[in-house]
Amino acid sequence: MEIALLVVLVIVVALFFDFTNGFHDTANAMATPIATGAMTPRVAVTVAAVLNLVGAFLSTEVAKTVSGGIIREGDGGVQISPAMIFAGLIGAVVWNMITWLRGLPSSSSHALFGGLIGAAVVGAGVASVDFGVVLSKVVLPALLAPLTAAVVAYTATRLAYAITRRQGERSERGGFRYGQVFTSSLVSLAHGTNDAQKTMGVITLTLIAGGFLSAGAEPPFWVITVCALAIALGTYTGGWRIIKTLGGGLTEVKPTQGFSAEASTTATILASSHLGFALSTTQVSSGSIIGAGLGRRGAKIQWGTAGKIVAAWFVTLPASAAVGAVAALVASLGTPGLVVDAVVGAAVVGGIFLLSRRTPPEQQTAMEVDVAATSVLSRRRVRRLARRGSLDTPAGGVEAPLLHLDDRPPAAVAPGAPDDEEPRR
């Protein structure tokens, strides 16, 4: 009885973790296209959700170990029990929710590792954790990933600006928006093939431990399906807070920078996953945006925000480990402990959700980003409008006016005005 309850609990929490993983990471791929107006927020999250769904089915290679060697498992090591996995997942979910509330992009894998480490320390002692692997797989890559991505994105951005330097009247840089659609889609697809795997691995491992599957079994089709659906749903829900941080909180992103940043993210992630040096998608994508910000003359980087993000990366592992450890301690009481864990975990998640409702609604903040980004008329559009006499600015449209929804010029609402002159909603 108890093992069946445990397995059901783990599956439920694992799927919820998959869901938070999805909405935490939408921003990695879609923050810059939303910020530059390459895609509207709704289109962007839909594309990301579909690609995550497809990606989850594409990958046949299943992560063999959930913990990536951080916990000494198998022969001569500890046996990861379903209760430990359950406690670890609670740690990961709670930390993902906290960072989401603060709008901080933090690695979901690190949260999962952290939760499992905390649970393993409580369940099997400090010796069960290989801290050498923690250093080489988590701490150092957290420094190297954003640095590499920043250098790559800086170089790419400088190249892009140098090549497209304005020669005459025309500026062609708006064309980078079309490119962004492709590069950000690639990031989404890569995310789907990697991240849903982690949850599939966790659920399969639990089913094996509970005796419902034979050792070494492939994940059943229903597991793949529910994991794919959970991550896609999470992606579609969209972590608007994190999108806002990456799309505008770090630096103002122009189409040229957005394209360069996404191209750098894609190149770095693909290189890292195929040449044997794992880097976190979240950290690569944040680094790319900073690099692209440094690459445009006159761009400002909000170093305060960048500092908060980096701090969150280093706190992620210990913080989710602490939650995982407490959860494991409670779970060691047996069935009542598991129920307490589940109830408290659900209460914390619900509480964070309620807290998030008190601050400005998410949809609205995403809309602000969108409107702010797309309502800046390009000089060409201003000239076109001025020629037609439908824009009445004193300077003759030399300075691109910033339009707000609440102070639209009369021309923009005049009947028969083409759609692209209005700020998109």
Add this chain to the structure above:
Amino acid sequence: MIDWSAFLLVALVALVAASALVSLYSVGLRLLATEPRTTPATAGAWACFGLCAVGVLAGIWLIVPALHG
């Protein structure tokens, strides 16, 4: 400990790949913006975009394990 040679390889490949893709796309955009527009420039621009498309397809090939075993 950390495998520095693997890391350097990843960093270099990423740098070259991203720079190549972004440069190609930029050159394409630049050629499209030439005034007056000439046929060779337009053809060159689309050749650049075509190469970018090849890069994107290569990315998909790398992402989907079924394609490269």
